[in-house]
Amino acid sequence: MQTTPTIDELFDRRLVYPDFEPQERLARLVGLDQQKDRLKKVLGLLVNPGGLAEWADRHHPGAVALLDTVLRRPPLVVLAGDVGSGKTELAETIGDAVARQEKIEITLLPLSLSTRGQGRVGEMTQLISAAFDYTLQEAGKLPASNGRSRGAVILLVDEADALAQSREASQMHHEDRAGVNAFIRGVDQIANAKVPAAIIMCTNRLNSLDPAVRRRAADILEFSRPDDAQRHFVLSTRLEPLGVSPQHLKALVDATGAVDGRKHGFTFSDLTQRLIPMLVLDAYPSRPVDGARAVEIARGMKPTPPFQDVSANC
Ligand SMILES: Nc1ncnc2c1ncn2[C@@H]1O[C@H](COP(=O)(O)OP(=O)(O)O)[C@@H](O)[C@H]1O
Ligand SMILES: [Mg+2]
Known part of the structure; x- marks a missing residue:
């Protein structure tokens, strides 16, 4: 029998920004300035789409189609690369920079798939669906006024290697394929709902990223070993x-x-x-x-x- 997981079962802990601890951890990350900057911009625009309109008014008046193209990208960012390169650390702390920049409160809901969803058949799919439902519900409580949200939610899907595998790979386990489908469905749901929520996915497997996931990603940030x-x-x-x-x-x-x-x-x-x-x-x-x-x-x-x-x- 399957029951919907509770919030405590889904997320280890929820982090709320701004906060001192993530601010310090973010500052300690070395060599990730480009990743930090891009992630902060993508997340900032999801929370404050009005910011881009202001920029366009200043520099490119009348560029409505341009704005639309940028703002209609699904709210998904993929962090990919070798182990121990700062993906989790950045994902868990970047919310602080966005919260300070936009002067709002941001909540991070961290779902780690490595230690979960390996039990009963259908468990991973169910976890993913429940995590997206919960994110949608939380973000739905944060209506925007004047194109600016009062707050935002980031869903972190960490250790998502099974989800990053291409559904086309013939050996792929049926359960993993169902998990990828649930993930894609969730991303689309959040995009369509137009709520202030974003999804960060971390994986070690960039090369085998599912094309449907790749196509949805507003940005794919790569991480490597230190030079x-x-x-x-x-x-x-x-x-x-x-x-x-x-x-x-x-x-x-x-x-x-x-x-x-x-x-x-x-x-x-x-x-x-x-x-x-x-x-x-x-x-x-x-x-x-x-x-x-x-x-x-x-x-x-x-x-x-x-x-x-x-x-x-x-
Ligand atoms: N770019 C970096 N600069 C400084 N320390 C780092 C960096 N990347 C990783 N670390 C150190 O390695 C630890 C593990 O990083 P983590 O983000 O968990 O790696 P992963 O990419 O596997 O998710 C961090 O807690 C931090 O101490
Ligand atoms: Mg990690």
């Missing part, structure tokens, strides 16, 4: 204050890059969640962190293997 300058930034902000020398920092940047014949370097999360804690715990409790020892530890660590983006291999 030398970005690794240098992450490492130096943490290690310079401890007295690690520029030479040792340079050696750390090299050791965490594509060396020893491998094609990939460390991910952002390899640096922040594995390497740096390891350096600290190695020194704790009796010694200070030492540059030469840090380089030795980094050389002994392996980066997370790249996500194999092959379509529907299960």
Whole structure:
């Protein structure tokens, strides 16, 4: 027997912006300025379509068809790319920047599919449908006045790899296909309802993104591993204050890059969640962190293997 999931079962927690914590987390993200900027604009326009009309009045009066083309895009943004590259972190914090920019309250409803919907047949489909229904209901309580909403809702569909798989892939499980259909139906429902709601989907599988999902996305933002300058930034902000020398920092940047014949370097999360804690715990409790020892530890660590983006291999 299937029952509709309750709100608490659907979403781990709801986040309300503006708030200090997400503001700080957003500021700590490195090398994502372009993604931040585009996401903020797309979300800002969903909340305040009047803003674009004002811009057009100023710069391109009479450009009604242009406005229509931009504003009628479905309210979906896809964040795609390698693991540990900041997709979830950005999705969970960008609402704060939009809330401050538009001076309104924004609620994020985070639905993670990785730990859910693997039980009974039809469970994932039901979760997705219920999440969209709930989003529609919440956003429907926020009517606009003068083309400007009083608030907005963002539905975050995280770890959506199963949904990103093309429905055309012949091996695709029937349940996954039904899930993709429910997702597409939900996006269309929200678009048609013209409520201040947006959907952010995160996936590791850009190459196998379903064409129907791809076509609906107002924007697809790609994420990748940090380059030398970005690794240098992450490492130096943490290690310079401890007295690690520029030479040792340079050696750390090299050791965490594509060396020893491998094609990939460390991910952002390899640096922040594995390497740096390891350096600290190695020194704790009796010694200070030492540059030469840090380089030795980094050389002994392996980066997370790249996500194999092959379509529907299960
Ligand atoms: N661009 C980045 N700049 C700084 N730290 C990052 C960045 N991307 C990821 N991280 C670190 O890695 C952790 C995991 O990132 P997350 O957003 O969960 O990755 P994913 O892309 O797999 O969703 C973050 O909590 C953060 O500490
Ligand atoms: Mg993630």
